[in-house]
Amino acid sequence: MQRQTPQRRAVLAAVSAAKAPLTAEQVYSAAVCAFPHLALTTVYRSLDAYVEAGLMRRSIYDDGIARYEIAAEHRHFLTCTICKKSVPLSVCPFEQLEEQLVRETGFQISGHRMEFFGVCPECAGKQAQKKQEDDE
Amino acid sequence: MQRQTPQRRAVLAAVSAAKAPLTAEQVYSAAVCAFPHLALTTVYRSLDAYVEAGLMRRSIYDDGIARYEIAAEHRHFLTCTICKKSVPLSVCPFEQLEEQLVRETGFQISGHRMEFFGVCPECAGKQAQKKQEDDE
DNA sequence: TTACTTGCAAATGGTTTGCAAAGGG
DNA sequence: CCCTTTGCAAACCATTTGCAAGTAA
16 A cells, blocks of 8 residues: 555545445446546455555455455444345444453454344245245 | 265265365365265365255355355354464354344344454464564 | 266356556655 | 556466266165
Protein backbone atom coordinates (compact mmCIF):
# COMPACT_ATOMS: atom_id res chain seq x y z
CA MET A 1 0.00 0.00 0.00
CA GLN A 2 2.46 2.65 -1.04
CA ARG A 3 0.61 4.78 -3.55
CA GLN A 4 -2.80 6.25 -4.10
CA THR A 5 -4.26 5.69 -7.55
CA PRO A 6 -7.73 6.25 -8.98
CA GLN A 7 -8.03 2.49 -9.46
CA ARG A 8 -7.38 1.79 -5.80
CA ARG A 9 -9.70 4.54 -4.72
CA ALA A 10 -12.46 3.02 -6.86
CA VAL A 11 -11.80 -0.43 -5.36
CA LEU A 12 -11.82 0.91 -1.82
CA ALA A 13 -14.99 2.89 -2.49
CA ALA A 14 -16.75 -0.19 -3.87
CA VAL A 15 -15.88 -2.35 -0.86
CA SER A 16 -16.72 0.45 1.57
CA ALA A 17 -20.11 1.06 0.00
CA ALA A 18 -21.13 -2.60 0.05
CA LYS A 19 -23.36 -3.85 2.86
CA ALA A 20 -21.94 -7.38 2.57
CA PRO A 21 -18.60 -8.94 1.60
CA LEU A 22 -17.95 -8.77 -2.16
CA THR A 23 -16.22 -11.08 -4.61
CA ALA A 24 -13.40 -9.66 -6.75
CA GLU A 25 -15.75 -9.81 -9.72
CA GLN A 26 -18.41 -7.83 -7.83
CA VAL A 27 -15.84 -5.25 -6.79
CA TYR A 28 -14.78 -4.99 -10.41
CA SER A 29 -18.36 -4.48 -11.59
CA ALA A 30 -18.93 -1.76 -9.02
CA ALA A 31 -15.60 0.00 -9.53
CA VAL A 32 -15.54 -0.09 -13.31
CA CYS A 33 -18.22 2.61 -13.34
CA ALA A 34 -15.95 4.99 -11.44
CA PHE A 35 -12.89 4.00 -13.49
CA PRO A 36 -13.91 2.55 -16.90
CA HIS A 37 -10.48 1.32 -18.02
CA LEU A 38 -10.05 -0.83 -14.92
CA ALA A 39 -8.67 -4.37 -15.27
CA LEU A 40 -9.79 -7.31 -13.13
CA THR A 41 -6.15 -8.08 -12.39
CA THR A 42 -5.76 -4.63 -10.88
CA VAL A 43 -8.76 -5.26 -8.67
CA TYR A 44 -7.14 -8.43 -7.36
CA ARG A 45 -3.86 -6.63 -6.71
CA SER A 46 -5.55 -3.66 -5.05
CA LEU A 47 -7.58 -5.93 -2.81
CA ASP A 48 -4.43 -7.87 -1.88
CA ALA A 49 -2.71 -4.58 -1.05
CA TYR A 50 -5.56 -3.50 1.19
CA VAL A 51 -5.63 -6.88 2.93
CA GLU A 52 -1.87 -6.72 3.38
CA ALA A 53 -2.26 -3.24 4.86
CA GLY A 54 -4.85 -4.55 7.29
CA LEU A 55 -7.61 -2.38 5.88
CA MET A 56 -9.63 -5.23 4.43
CA ARG A 57 -10.35 -8.81 5.35
CA ARG A 58 -10.47 -11.68 2.87
CA SER A 59 -12.53 -14.80 3.50
CA ILE A 60 -12.95 -17.78 1.23
CA TYR A 61 -16.52 -19.05 1.26
CA ASP A 62 -17.69 -22.61 0.79
CA ASP A 63 -18.07 -22.03 -2.95
CA GLY A 64 -14.32 -21.51 -3.10
CA ILE A 65 -14.62 -17.84 -4.07
CA ALA A 66 -12.99 -15.15 -1.95
CA ARG A 67 -14.99 -12.19 -0.53
CA TYR A 68 -13.55 -8.91 0.65
CA GLU A 69 -14.84 -6.52 3.30
CA ILE A 70 -13.56 -3.60 5.35
CA ALA A 71 -11.56 -5.08 8.23
CA ALA A 72 -12.99 -2.70 10.79
CA GLU A 73 -16.44 -4.05 10.17
CA HIS A 74 -16.38 -7.08 12.35
CA ARG A 75 -19.43 -9.07 11.37
CA HIS A 76 -20.70 -12.61 11.20
CA PHE A 77 -23.28 -14.02 8.86
CA LEU A 78 -26.03 -16.57 8.68
CA THR A 79 -26.05 -18.14 5.24
CA CYS A 80 -28.87 -20.07 3.59
CA THR A 81 -27.51 -23.33 2.16
CA ILE A 82 -30.09 -23.24 -0.63
CA CYS A 83 -30.27 -19.68 -2.01
CA LYS A 84 -26.91 -18.54 -0.53
CA LYS A 85 -28.49 -15.41 0.87
CA SER A 86 -26.60 -13.99 3.87
CA VAL A 87 -28.06 -12.28 6.90
CA PRO A 88 -25.53 -10.24 8.89
CA LEU A 89 -25.56 -10.85 12.63
CA SER A 90 -25.33 -8.11 15.20
CA VAL A 91 -23.74 -10.19 17.93
CA CYS A 92 -20.15 -11.23 18.44
CA PRO A 93 -19.87 -12.87 21.85
CA PHE A 94 -16.29 -14.12 21.60
CA GLU A 95 -14.05 -11.75 23.53
CA GLN A 96 -14.40 -13.94 26.59
CA LEU A 97 -13.73 -17.10 24.65
CA GLU A 98 -10.66 -15.57 23.05
CA GLU A 99 -9.19 -14.77 26.45
CA GLN A 100 -9.69 -18.36 27.48
CA LEU A 101 -7.98 -19.59 24.32
CA VAL A 102 -4.99 -17.35 24.94
CA ARG A 103 -4.61 -18.88 28.38
CA GLU A 104 -4.99 -22.45 27.11
CA THR A 105 -2.94 -22.34 23.92
CA GLY A 106 -0.48 -19.45 24.20
CA PHE A 107 -1.53 -18.12 20.79
CA GLN A 108 -1.67 -14.39 20.24
CA ILE A 109 -5.15 -14.27 18.78
CA SER A 110 -5.60 -11.77 15.99
CA GLY A 111 -9.03 -12.61 14.67
CA HIS A 112 -11.70 -15.18 14.05
CA ARG A 113 -14.42 -16.12 11.65
CA MET A 114 -17.76 -17.65 12.34
CA GLU A 115 -20.46 -18.63 9.99
CA PHE A 116 -23.75 -20.43 10.48
CA PHE A 117 -25.41 -22.47 7.77
CA GLY A 118 -29.07 -23.27 7.42
CA VAL A 119 -32.23 -22.90 5.41
CA CYS A 120 -33.91 -19.51 5.29
CA PRO A 121 -37.69 -19.11 5.73
CA GLU A 122 -38.33 -18.57 1.99
CA CYS A 123 -36.42 -21.65 0.90
CA ALA A 124 -38.06 -23.73 3.63
CA GLY A 125 -41.45 -22.56 2.33
CA LYS A 126 -40.60 -23.46 -1.25
CA GLN A 127 -39.34 -26.87 -0.20
CA ALA A 128 -42.52 -27.61 1.71
CA GLN A 129 -44.57 -26.49 -1.31
CA LYS A 130 -42.53 -28.64 -3.68
CA LYS A 131 -42.84 -31.67 -1.43
CA GLN A 132 -46.61 -31.25 -1.37
CA GLU A 133 -46.72 -31.11 -5.19
CA ASP A 134 -44.59 -34.24 -5.44
CA ASP A 135 -46.93 -36.10 -3.11
CA GLU A 136 -49.95 -35.40 -5.29
CA MET B 1 -23.45 -43.05 -2.23
CA GLN B 2 -25.01 -46.02 -3.88
CA ARG B 3 -22.23 -48.58 -4.08
CA GLN B 4 -19.38 -49.87 -2.02
CA THR B 5 -16.04 -50.08 -3.81
CA PRO B 6 -12.51 -50.72 -2.59
CA GLN B 7 -11.61 -47.17 -3.67
CA ARG B 8 -14.33 -45.63 -1.54
CA ARG B 9 -13.45 -47.84 1.39
CA ALA B 10 -9.83 -46.65 1.13
CA VAL B 11 -10.94 -43.00 0.99
CA LEU B 12 -13.24 -43.42 4.00
CA ALA B 13 -10.53 -45.21 5.94
CA ALA B 14 -8.04 -42.44 5.23
CA VAL B 15 -10.37 -39.68 6.41
CA SER B 16 -11.47 -41.69 9.43
CA ALA B 17 -7.90 -42.39 10.51
CA ALA B 18 -6.81 -38.76 10.29
CA LYS B 19 -6.71 -36.64 13.46
CA ALA B 20 -7.31 -33.44 11.47
CA PRO B 21 -9.18 -32.46 8.30
CA LEU B 22 -7.36 -33.63 5.14
CA THR B 23 -7.00 -32.16 1.66
CA ALA B 24 -8.00 -34.30 -1.32
CA GLU B 25 -4.30 -34.69 -2.10
CA GLN B 26 -3.60 -35.91 1.42
CA VAL B 27 -6.49 -38.35 1.25
CA TYR B 28 -5.09 -39.60 -2.02
CA SER B 29 -1.62 -40.08 -0.56
CA ALA B 30 -3.02 -42.01 2.37
CA ALA B 31 -5.46 -44.11 0.35
CA VAL B 32 -3.15 -44.99 -2.52
CA CYS B 33 -1.28 -47.36 -0.20
CA ALA B 34 -4.42 -49.39 0.39
CA PHE B 35 -5.44 -49.21 -3.28
CA PRO B 36 -2.42 -48.57 -5.55
CA HIS B 37 -4.29 -47.96 -8.80
CA LEU B 38 -6.37 -45.15 -7.29
CA ALA B 39 -6.90 -41.94 -9.29
CA LEU B 40 -7.10 -38.47 -7.73
CA THR B 41 -10.33 -37.85 -9.62
CA THR B 42 -11.85 -40.85 -7.89
CA VAL B 43 -10.82 -39.43 -4.53
CA TYR B 44 -12.63 -36.19 -5.35
CA ARG B 45 -15.73 -38.05 -6.46
CA SER B 46 -15.71 -40.35 -3.45
CA LEU B 47 -15.31 -37.42 -1.09
CA ASP B 48 -18.17 -35.62 -2.82
CA ALA B 49 -20.32 -38.72 -2.46
CA TYR B 50 -19.58 -38.95 1.25
CA VAL B 51 -20.29 -35.25 1.76
CA GLU B 52 -23.53 -35.63 -0.20
CA ALA B 53 -24.45 -38.58 2.00
CA GLY B 54 -23.82 -36.49 5.10
CA LEU B 55 -21.00 -38.69 6.30
CA MET B 56 -18.28 -36.12 5.77
CA ARG B 57 -17.97 -32.37 6.02
CA ARG B 58 -16.06 -30.20 3.54
CA SER B 59 -14.55 -26.86 4.50
CA ILE B 60 -12.55 -24.52 2.32
CA TYR B 61 -9.67 -22.97 4.23
CA ASP B 62 -8.16 -19.55 3.68
CA ASP B 63 -5.60 -21.01 1.29
CA GLY B 64 -8.50 -21.89 -1.02
CA ILE B 65 -8.00 -25.64 -0.64
CA ALA B 66 -10.81 -27.86 0.65
CA ARG B 67 -10.38 -30.18 3.66
CA TYR B 68 -12.54 -33.16 4.47
CA GLU B 69 -13.39 -34.69 7.82
CA ILE B 70 -15.89 -37.10 9.30
CA ALA B 71 -19.10 -35.12 9.84
CA ALA B 72 -19.74 -36.55 13.28
CA GLU B 73 -16.56 -35.01 14.56
CA HIS B 74 -17.70 -31.52 15.32
CA ARG B 75 -14.54 -29.54 15.98
CA HIS B 76 -13.15 -26.05 15.75
CA PHE B 77 -9.57 -25.03 15.26
CA LEU B 78 -7.13 -22.33 16.22
CA THR B 79 -4.83 -21.65 13.27
CA CYS B 80 -1.45 -19.90 13.31
CA THR B 81 -1.38 -17.24 10.62
CA ILE B 82 2.37 -17.76 10.14
CA CYS B 83 3.06 -21.52 10.09
CA LYS B 84 -0.58 -22.57 9.39
CA LYS B 85 -0.47 -25.13 12.20
CA SER B 86 -3.90 -25.94 13.63
CA VAL B 87 -4.77 -26.73 17.22
CA PRO B 88 -8.16 -28.45 17.63
CA LEU B 89 -10.40 -26.94 20.29
CA SER B 90 -12.39 -28.98 22.73
CA VAL B 91 -15.17 -26.47 23.27
CA CYS B 92 -18.20 -25.66 21.14
CA PRO B 93 -20.39 -23.22 23.07
CA PHE B 94 -22.90 -22.40 20.36
CA GLU B 95 -26.01 -24.42 20.99
CA GLN B 96 -27.49 -21.55 22.98
CA LEU B 97 -26.53 -18.99 20.36
CA GLU B 98 -28.07 -21.13 17.62
CA GLU B 99 -31.38 -21.21 19.44
CA GLN B 100 -31.34 -17.44 19.66
CA LEU B 101 -30.60 -17.15 15.95
CA VAL B 102 -33.52 -19.42 15.10
CA ARG B 103 -35.81 -17.14 17.08
CA GLU B 104 -34.40 -13.98 15.50
CA THR B 105 -34.06 -15.02 11.87
CA GLY B 106 -36.40 -17.96 11.28
CA PHE B 107 -33.59 -19.96 9.68
CA GLN B 108 -33.48 -23.70 10.23
CA ILE B 109 -29.86 -23.86 11.33
CA SER B 110 -28.00 -26.93 10.14
CA GLY B 111 -24.43 -26.12 11.07
CA HIS B 112 -21.73 -23.58 11.63
CA ARG B 113 -18.06 -23.01 11.29
CA MET B 114 -15.78 -21.08 13.50
CA GLU B 115 -12.11 -20.48 13.20
CA PHE B 116 -9.69 -18.34 15.18
CA PHE B 117 -6.55 -16.88 13.69
CA GLY B 118 -3.42 -15.86 15.51
CA VAL B 119 0.27 -16.45 16.06
CA CYS B 120 1.37 -19.61 17.84
CA PRO B 121 4.01 -19.56 20.59
CA GLU B 122 6.78 -20.91 18.32
CA CYS B 123 6.19 -18.35 15.57
CA ALA B 124 5.97 -15.56 18.12
CA GLY B 125 9.34 -16.69 19.52
CA LYS B 126 10.95 -16.75 16.08
CA GLN B 127 9.55 -13.30 15.29
CA ALA B 128 10.94 -11.86 18.50
CA GLN B 129 14.31 -13.46 17.76
CA LYS B 130 14.36 -12.12 14.22
CA LYS B 131 13.44 -8.64 15.37
CA GLN B 132 16.32 -8.69 17.83
CA GLU B 133 18.74 -9.69 15.05
CA ASP B 134 17.46 -6.90 12.83
CA ASP B 135 18.00 -4.37 15.60
CA GLU B 136 21.67 -5.28 16.00
C1' DT C 1 -27.92 -57.42 -16.64
C1' DT C 2 -27.64 -52.51 -15.91
C1' DA C 3 -26.83 -48.68 -13.68
C1' DC C 4 -23.26 -46.76 -11.01
C1' DT C 5 -18.01 -46.12 -10.82
C1' DT C 6 -13.50 -45.63 -12.37
C1' DG C 7 -9.40 -43.80 -14.81
C1' DC C 8 -7.60 -41.03 -18.13
C1' DA C 9 -7.23 -36.76 -20.30
C1' DA C 10 -8.91 -32.44 -21.16
C1' DA C 11 -11.58 -28.50 -19.70
C1' DT C 12 -12.94 -25.02 -16.09
C1' DG C 13 -12.47 -20.89 -13.71
C1' DG C 14 -10.92 -18.06 -9.89
C1' DT C 15 -6.55 -16.23 -9.02
C1' DT C 16 -1.66 -15.20 -9.92
C1' DT C 17 2.34 -13.81 -12.58
C1' DG C 18 5.66 -11.82 -16.34
C1' DC C 19 6.55 -7.95 -18.70
C1' DA C 20 6.57 -3.51 -20.89
C1' DA C 21 4.21 0.86 -20.58
C1' DA C 22 2.10 4.41 -17.56
C1' DG C 23 2.12 7.46 -13.76
C1' DG C 24 2.41 8.88 -8.60
C1' DG C 25 5.34 11.37 -5.21
C1' DC D 1 13.47 10.60 -12.06
C1' DC D 2 12.76 6.32 -9.66
C1' DC D 3 10.06 2.92 -8.29
C1' DT D 4 5.40 1.38 -7.79
C1' DT D 5 1.33 0.31 -10.30
C1' DT D 6 -1.31 -0.96 -14.36
C1' DG D 7 -3.14 -3.70 -18.28
C1' DC D 8 -2.74 -7.45 -21.15
C1' DA D 9 -2.04 -12.13 -21.94
C1' DA D 10 -0.51 -16.27 -20.40
C1' DA D 11 0.32 -19.39 -16.60
C1' DC D 12 -1.42 -21.78 -12.36
C1' DC D 13 -3.61 -25.27 -10.06
C1' DA D 14 -7.37 -27.25 -7.33
C1' DT D 15 -11.36 -29.11 -8.92
C1' DT D 16 -14.70 -30.74 -12.41
C1' DT D 17 -16.26 -33.11 -16.47
C1' DG D 18 -16.68 -36.24 -20.85
C1' DC D 19 -16.28 -40.66 -22.20
C1' DA D 20 -15.30 -45.50 -22.75
C1' DA D 21 -14.22 -49.47 -20.05
C1' DG D 22 -14.89 -51.83 -15.62
C1' DT D 23 -17.68 -53.61 -11.85
C1' DA D 24 -20.92 -53.93 -7.74
C1' DA D 25 -25.44 -55.67 -6.80
